[in-house]
Amino acid sequence: MNVRPLDTVPIIALRALPVIRETGSMTRAAMALGVSQPAISRAIAALEDKSGVVVTRRMGGQIRLTAEGERLAELGRREALLRQDAWEDVTALKRKKAGALRIGSIGASASTRLLPQLLGRYQSRCPEIRLAVREIPETAMAEALKTGVVDVAITLAQDDPSLEQLPLTDDHLVALMPDDRVWPERLTPQDLATLPFVMTKGGSEPLVRAWFALAGVTPDIRHEAQQITSLLALVRAGLGAAIIADLAAPEHHPGLLKVPLDPPAPREIVLARLAGGPASEALSAFWELI
CATH class of the missing domain: 3.40.190.10 (Periplasmic binding protein-like II)
Structure with missing residues (x-):
């Protein structure tokens, strides 16, 4: 039977990567997993040796994951969930x-x-x-x-x-704008391309990018936000416009306006x-x- 490279990697390496991503530290990852810091370092080294890729790098005094490390961290997260x-x-x-x-x-x-x-x-x-x-x-x-x-x-x-x-149910994307001025009844990709933009990092991001791409327009992304509360705060502060799913918007959103898109962007x-x-x-x- 052929053995794949990851089959011989200590499982602690895969479990450590999601924690390193969250904490930026091998020491904190070791504490969270109840093992020694040298054990984590050896496991990561073995992972890199077997996979042939670098999975961590040091930046600004913290440990960050490479793109390859991010993919393996997702594998480790799933393993933890299944366990x-x-x-x-x-x-x-x-x-x-x-x-x-x-x-x-x-x-x-x-x-x-x-x-x-x-x-x-x-x-x-x-x-x-x-x-x-x-x-x-x-x-x-x-x-x-x-x-x-x-x-x-x-x-x-x-x-x-x-x-x-x-x-x-059916849903659609809407523009989220500060209420400090009057906006057009519908906003086009060209309208939004003239403004600073806050890109959602949630589930709607691929649809938002596709909506701009269909018009051959690139948004001027100044900020990104994973959590809806963070995105709302950035738009409310006047730091940019955003596009989100209508159902994702809170029922009450003081200081903000929801504006329909042209062309519409439905989703089922x-x-x-x-x-x-x-x-x-x-x-x-x-x-x-x-």
């Missing part, structure tokens, strides 16, 4: 609980507007089911379903025959699971509820 899920499932069986359901969410659109009502209905029918909601980038959701990181996902409609999809939100894959009782009950 946690396996332990919790065994614990649930020991306590004679009915099971668990791991639900993927593409971000604020699903987590704040769609999931609360769905989960409330589901828990009233299946109170014994343990629920875990995980926010995962849209570009990684299909793989999360295929690798078992999540059992079911609220995500954007995809042209992927390996996924079974049920339509949930669906519930997805692996087609033909094994379905637990917890998953089947959730799917039937929808």
Whole structure:
């Protein structure tokens, strides 16, 4: 049997990379994982030797991951999630609980507007089911379903025959602008290209970039924000315009205006699971509820 390079790498190296990404320190990663700092250093060195790529670099007194390190950190994060899920499932069986359901969410659109009502209905029918909601980038959701990181996902409609999809709702992108002036009734890519821009790093980013690209326009990106609260604060402070999903915007947004886009940028939100894959009782009950 052929052995792939990563098969011989100490698993502690993969577990350490996500922690190094968060803390910028091998020492803190070692403390979080309960091992010595030299053990982490040796494991990272072994990983780099086996993979043939550099996964960390020192910048400004901190340890940062290279692009290759980021990809392997994602592998380590998934390994940790699967390990946690396996332990919790065994614990649930020991306590004679009915099971668990791991639900993927593409971000604020699903987590704040769609999931609360769905989960409330589901828990009233299946109170014994343990629920875990995980926010995962849209570009990684299909793989999360295929690798078992999540059992079911609220995500954007995809042209992927390996996924079974049920339509949930329609959504669209909107411009988010400070309310310190009167804006056109609809904003074009050309309008927004003349302004400083705050790019969302959430699930809508690929759609936002595609909307500009379709018009042959490049936005003047001055800031980036992962969290919706950070993005709102940047726009409210007059540091740039932004585009987000309408469902992701809070119901009350003082100091800000939502302005439609021209051309429109619709998106369909669906519930997805692996087609033909094994379905637990917890998953089947959730799917039937929808």
